[in-house]
Amino acid sequence: MKLVEALGLLRNVKSRKGEAYRCFLATGANPLHLTTFLTAELALVLPDQRIELQQGLYGDFVGNLSRLADANADSAIVLMEWSDLDPRLGIRTASPWTPSSCADILSNVNARVLEVQQSVEKASQRMPVVLSTPTLPIPPISFVPGWQASSFELELKIAVQSLASGVSQLAQVRVLNPQRVDLVSPLQDRLDIESELLTGFPYKLPHASALANLLANLVRKPVPKKGLITDLDDTLWRGIVGEVGIDGISWDLDHHSQMHAFYQRLLGALSTEGVLIAVASKNELSMVEKAFTRKDLAITVNSIFPMEVSWGPKSEATSRILKTWNIAADSVVFIDDSPLELAEVKASHPGMECIQFPTKDAAGIYSLSLRLRDLFGKSAILEEDAIRAESIRRSHTRISNEETAKTTPANFLEQAQAEISFNFSKLPLDPRALELVNKTNQFNLNGKRYTEASWQNYLQDSGSLLLVVSYTDKYGPLGKIAVVAGRRDAKKLKVDTWVMSCRAFSRRIEYKTLEELFTKFDVDEIELDFVPTERNSPLREFLTVIFGEAPSPGCVISRNVFESRSKLAQVPQEIANG
Amino acid sequence: MDELEKRLAACFSTVMPELTAEEIRQASATTVKSWDSVATVTLIAVVEEEFGISVEVDDPARFDSFQRFLEYLREVEKNAG
Numbered sequence: 001m002k003l004v005e006a007l008g009l010l011r012n013v014k015s016r017k018g019e020a021y022r023c024f025l026a027t028g029a030n031p032l033h034l035t036t037f038l039t040a041e042l043a044l045v046l047p048d049q050r051i052e053l054q055q056g057l058y059g060d061f062v063g064n065l066s067r068l069a070d071a072n073a074d075s076a077i078v079l080m081e082w083s084d085l086d087p088r089l090g091i092r093t094a095s096p097w098t099p100s101s102c103a104d105i106l107s108n109v110n111a112r113v114l115e116v117q118q119s120v121e122k123a124s125q126r127m128p129v130v131l132s133t134p135t136l137p138i139p140p141i142s143f144v145p146g147w148q149a150s151s152f153e154l155e156l157k158i159a160v161q162s163l164a165s166g167v168s169q170l171a172q173v174r175v176l177n178p179q180r181v182d183l184v185s186p187l188q189d190r191l192d193i194e195s196e197l198l199t200g201f202p203y204k205l206p207h208a209s210a211l212a213n214l215l216a217n218l219v220r221k222p223v224p225k226k227g228l229i230t231d232l233d234d235t236l237w238r239g240i241v242g243e244v245g246i247d248g249i250s251w252d253l254d255h256h257s258q259m260h261a262f263y264q265r266l267l268g269a270l271s272t273e274g275v276l277i278a279v280a281s282k283n284e285l286s287m288v289e290k291a292f293t294r295k296d297l298a299i300t301v302n303s304i305f306p307m308e309v310s311w312g313p314k315s316e317a318t319s320r321i322l323k324t325w326n327i328a329a330d331s332v333v334f335i336d337d338s339p340l341e342l343a344e345v346k347a348s349h350p351g352m353e354c355i356q357f358p359t360k361d362a363a364g365i366y367s368l369s370l371r372l373r374d375l376f377g378k379s380a381i382l383e384e385d386a387i388r389a390e391s392i393r394r395s396h397t398r399i400s401n402e403e404t405a406k407t408t409p410a411n412f413l414e415q416a417q418a419e420i421s422f423n424f425s426k427l428p429l430d431p432r433a434l435e436l437v438n439k440t441n442q443f444n445l446n447g448k449r450y451t452e453a454s455w456q457n458y459l460q461d462s463g464s465l466l467l468v469v470s471y472t473d474k475y476g477p478l479g480k481i482a483v484v485a486g487r488r489d490a491k492k493l494k495v496d497t498w499v500m501s502c503r504a505f506s507r508r509i510e511y512k513t514l515e516e517l518f519t520k521f522d523v524d525e526i527e528l529d530f531v532p533t534e535r536n537s538p539l540r541e542f543l544t545v546i547f548g549e550a551p552s553p554g555c556v557i558s559r560n561v562f563e564s565r566s567k568l569a570q571v572p573q574e575i576a577n578g
Numbered sequence: 579m580d581e582l583e584k585r586l587a588a589c590f591s592t593v594m595p596e597l598t599a600e601e602i603r604q605a606s607a608t609t610v611k612s613w614d615s616v617a618t619v620t621l622i623a624v625v626e627e628e629f630g631i632s633v634e635v636d637d638p639a640r641f642d643s644f645q646r647f648l649e650y651l652r653e654v655e656k657n658a659g
Contacts (some may be wrong), residue, residue, distance in 0.1 A: 002627050003623050003627055004619075004627060007593060008592060032620075198635055199619055
């Protein structure tokens with residue numbers, strides 16, 4: 001982004017009327033144009049909110065860390081450069097450099113790093129904190145020539161990396177990846193010496209722009225994609241299996257097709273991290289099944305579900321996959337080597353991210369892997385991630401069995417030995433609860449989203465309540481699949497947020513949840529902050545069954561109505577196809 | 579207004595969107611309220627981006643009006659040509 005573009009964006013941001021998003025920037029430098037870039041980048045990732053970037057004082061990094069502790073903000077960025085750790089590591093001081101001063105600098109840096117660690121830990125208890133370790137070069141303090149790494153510089157880097165490694169393990173801390181900074185902003189193009197001397201702003205504009213972009217992505221993590229659909233021929237492997245046979249396809253060094261193994265390994269890894277992987281291929285199923293018996297494949301057939309292999313249009317195959325996964329097209333990435341297939345799928349599913357696989361372009365495949373990591377990346381792997389694919393496979397089996405046996409959802413729970421558990425604890429903070437609230441679209445009361453800080457504030461309110469619902473049956477666990485958040489007054493329970501994973505549809509969990517709320521809080525009425533959204537038709541259909549008519553915003557369910565409707569709805573509306 | 583002047587006016591308009599086209603041509607640090615030291619360094623940065631040049635800023639205070647910027651750019655253009 002150019003500065004002129006950022007300034008233009010800022011003009012529009014000023015007229016926004018939405019809720020303010022406050023971000024505290026703790027740095028010792030004069031952030032000058034960085035604040036312009038950062039505000040603009042935050043405005044792009046938070047399109048409905050006003051952006052307030054709070055700053056401390058120029059040249060007072062330690063003081064700004066203290067101010068961070070008391071800041072009333074939704075998130076914080078700690079941006080440190082070497083001169084913030086010891087002024088002698090910058091160019092604005094006249095302190096002498098001697099071999100003996102190196103030890104003193106190192107000692108100062110270690111002490112300062114400890115202060116940063118404590119401040120970040122403290123602040124992260126209240127809000128997400130992004131840490132950027134120094135991005136500017138270390139000045140030529142050490143006596144060794146520039147091509148030789150001095151123990152002094154290496155020790156400095158160890159101190160900073162030790163800090164980064166330590167705080168990166170905290171739930172609410174994200175550390176900017178120096179490798180990505182290196183990729184997008186060459187080291188020699190970062191420091192603006194003239195500007196640093198004149199104004200205290202040390203960055204060249206392209207570096208400030210790149211830094212702001214990366215920091216904004218860390219502040220407001222993009223919602224990761226959920227599923228990946230891949231082609232097989234000249235994509236998962238080199239060659240067309242129908243033409244060259246099972247032994248003719250390859251993914252190894254000898255056939256100059258090693259990068260297909262690299263791609264397979266990435267898909268295998270994504271699968272273990274909870275990403276759904278499916279195949280859409282125009283092929284003979286028997287050939288594909290034989291191909292997957294090859295022992296040297298770097299991805300197991302169990303990692304892939306479903307496998308859509310036919311001669312029909314890929315748009316139809318991807319539709320069937322979406323139905324099986326029960327997720328929306330905009331949560332999915334489709335990868336194929338054929339531009340025609342990509343265009344056909346894109347025309348049918350405009351929201352789907354369609355990416356061409358660059359067969360025979362090893363560097364292109366490597367770049368694709370970086371892009372896929374960005375699209376599917378997450379800060380932590382939760383218990384539910386490990387069981388997601390398996391539970392979809394089981395659910396598919398369950399629905400097939402149900403259809404065969406003509407079992408109704410109402411008595412299915414009993415036969416399936418379903419166990420629903422309700423957890424009302426607000427502490428310790430469960431990241432899965434917020435994840436569900438922020439990524440569920442279909443069974444979602446109002447589409448309301450929360451930042452980590454606003455969710456934490458909500459739960460810290462003594463009047464608020466939280467219910468996390470877990471489910472398991474003889475087909476296996478689904479994990480934590482629903483969240484209710486609300487407040488209670490004298491006779492009524494007010495529900496502000498209610499979401500349920502689409503994997504949990506058709507199990508009457510929504511009925512059991514309401515039943516539990518009426519019982520646990522002994523209230524006569526539950527008021528729902530219902531708002532229709534473009535995608536919450538499953539929730540609307542459920543409420544329509546309860547009310548006998550379409551629900552209206554702020555609708556109230558009385559215990560009597562719920563009990564009578566719940567009995568009537570012994571065979572509830574099938575909402576699994578939402 | 580020639581091409582160079584138009585491009586400079588666009589830079590000013592980005593940094594000081596409240597000014598009209600006529601006000602921009604008359605703009606100076608003494609007549610425009612919002613023109614402070616931050617506005618000066620921002621104007622310099624935007625001009626550098628727009629014209630692909632590195633402005634010599636040994637004394638930023640000398641860039642205190644639209645006309646001063648224009649003179650500087652004409653000088654750069656003359657020396658380059």
